[in-house]
Amino acid sequence: MKIAVLGAAGQLGRDLCPRLSALGEVVPLSRVEIDLARPDAIAAVVADLRPDVFVNCAAYNLVDKAETEPESAFAVNVWGVRELATACRTVGAKLVHFSTDYVFGLDAARTVPFSEDDAPGPVSAYGLSKLTGEFVARAAAPGNLVIRTCGLYGVWGSGGKGGNFVETMLRIAKQGKPLRVVNDQHCTPSYTADVAAATVQLLEHNATGLFHVTNSGTSTWYQLAAEIFRQAGLRADLTPITSAEFNAPAKRPPYSVLSTAKLTAHGVPALRPWTEALAAYLGERPA
Template identity: 75%
Template structure:
């Protein structure tokens, strides 16, 4: 099997590609090869040149708040670019795999039961709407496509530089001695890219198609996630829970976007470990990450 991965250098791509190597040859692609922000220029020639059996898209426009003021950019990459890629895969008889987000939910509140793949989505932001459109295009334009929704991704390869991921942001700000105010009314499931990658590889190996949720087990608010990060790291920063209204982000986030994974388990993939266990594995892995990488 030959597998092409767009966005191979990102957090998820960096964990996914080594695991995919067990299935066959992996072709690493970047924005220089395919720029989804220019859907009219998505080159079918790339598929013809690499001739993959499977094409996995890990690339996306992820600037959630900025998307509110530049919707064209979000939809170009997350919707129209995905459509062009899905159509190219269909024409070349290449299986298409695409990643989406828990943010496609949110409008149907109050809610306290994990959301299944059959639940009606309700995006509340431009970013979320663009990702939902991308899901629809992937499933409608590509034969036997696989779309994976996940949530709150963090991975060791996103731990470098300023920002990185939520875990690194919390650790960095705490290390600077600054107070932290974290929302406590948005419920989700933080998910470790290594675990999401393992489950995705199993679906790819099995030739599974359709829409699936892949997240670690359990649920918590972002404040609870932050508190657990500090507990496991042995830190006691000035941490205060706040509401989404107090945080006042430009883009609205779902109040409850915990994803159910019953369909994943029914497809023969074991449920992922609880998110606090996954966090512990991440913290251990980041200790062994080579310096400068």
């Protein structure tokens, strides 16, 4: 089996590639080989590669910036994905495409995890672009697989540009600066190593359609920050605030916890609790 991975150098891609190698030959791709913002060049690259599976970890994920440049978000997350899905269908490749919990948020009173059958309702341009990307990926071929996940962080991202939420919290705390973190957005922080392992199992089960893949449990960003500092043995000047106080340009879902019941029903064990995954990350990240 030949498996192409776009976004192979990102947090999720770096955890996926070595695990996918158990299934066959892995071809890592970057934006140099395929740029979703340049859809006219996609078909030729896919035709030349002729993979059996094409895994897309690439996306426009500048949530706040998408509010003022939605056309850039849609260029990558919709039109680029549409061309990629079409090219995969042409060569008979299965497309695995990653999406986000930000396809939810319109139901502000929600307190029960969302299943794959629940109606989405994004509250940001980014969320809308990712939801539309899901539709075009699934519409292209019934054998395609779309995976929604949430709050990703990974070891490979710890040294990259911007790092991730965990690294940001650790860096600011060590600088002795005060931290004001939102405490009214409920989700599930997820370790890329765990999401990658579950993705490989879904491929082994020849899964198709839409699946939610996250670690277990629920947290706010403030609760995650507090747990980071507890596990890392750091004292931090940490204060909970509301989303209104933070006042980000883009709205975030007040509740976007994803149910993984379909995942487990498909034979993939539930991912470990997010607190255990965080402990593993802190133990595996470079010193």
